[in-house]
Structure formats: structure tokens, C-alpha cells
Amino acid sequence: MAIYQIVEIGADVLREKAKIVSEITPNIEKLLENMADTMYAAEGIGLAAPQIGISKQVIVVNVGEGLVELINPAVVEQSEDQDVETEGCLSIPGVTGDVVRAARVRVQGLNRQGEAVDIQAEGLFARALQHEIDHLAGVLFVDKARKTYRK
Ligand code: NI
Numbered sequence: 001m002a003i004y005q006i007v008e009i010g011a012d013v014l015r016e017k018a019k020i021v022s023e024i025t026p027n028i029e030k031l032l033e034n035m036a037d038t039m040y041a042a043e044g045i046g047l048a049a050p051q052i053g054i055s056k057q058v059i060v061v062n063v064g065e066g067l068v069e070l071i072n073p074a075v076v077e078q079s080e081d082q083d084v085e086t087e088g089c090l091s092i093p094g095v096t097g098d099v100v101r102a103a104r105v106r107v108q109g110l111n112r113q114g115e116a117v118d119i120q121a122e123g124l125f126a127r128a129l130q131h132e133i134d135h136l137a138g139v140l141f142v143d144k145a146r147k148t149y150r151k
Pocket of ligand 1: 088089090091131135
């Protein structure tokens, strides 16, 4: 088990487009494990690889319904109806903001076995997936927030 240091806003890696994972090697499996450990240690509900300084398309999410690991994830469908909720990010400590997002999304990607996964998500799970997938495009919630608050 390894806990990575979380990279904070201002770091270039958070603004880069993360690279597609072309092959799921033991290093990627280790990355998934260490990312989950890091997320739990920081009491987050999601983490994207750029947040630990690794520019690869890998995310982990756990909103209390079990750990979801996704490689090369993408939102392939989203509902027209939207919700606004307050979000935070482990890379932007002390700041929260109200972000409008699709209420429901369909996400496709690969699991650690390299199998295609197809997820229908709503509520907090949908929001967390959108937030983490944004990280892979170099987008942070403060870019989208209609209002931000400093704790
Ligand atoms: Ni974040």
C-alpha cells in the first residue's frame, strides 16, 4: 500500500490532457490500488491520476456504493436535466463551489481486466464521475462553478 502526495492547483499536470492507457500492465493495476488507498486516506470520493502527478486516463470513485475503477473513461451520454450541488476537490483544498452538471450520465471505459464497462449513473455517483473525467481533460470544478466559497 502506498499513499501518494496529492498535487494541488497550479501544477501543470492538472491542466494537461491525460494520456490514453494503451495496455493494462501490472503498473496500472498497482496505480489503481494506490489511487484508491490515497483517496481513502484523504477521505475523498474520487481521484484522477493527474491528481497524483500521473498524466494517464485512470480514475477511481467510491461514493459509498463500492469502489469503481475506470481506465480511459468517457461520458457517452448525458441527460438534458441538470442538478446543481456544492463540490470540492482534493487538489483545491479549502474551496468549494456550486457546479451545474448533468443529472444522469452513461460512462464507458475499461476495468482492470481490460473489459469494457458501461455504467448508468445518477445523483452523487454521476456527479463524481463527471468531476473525475473532467480532470482527465485538464478541467477543474472551479472552471465550471457558478459560485465558489473559501472555507
Ligand atoms: Ni477533483
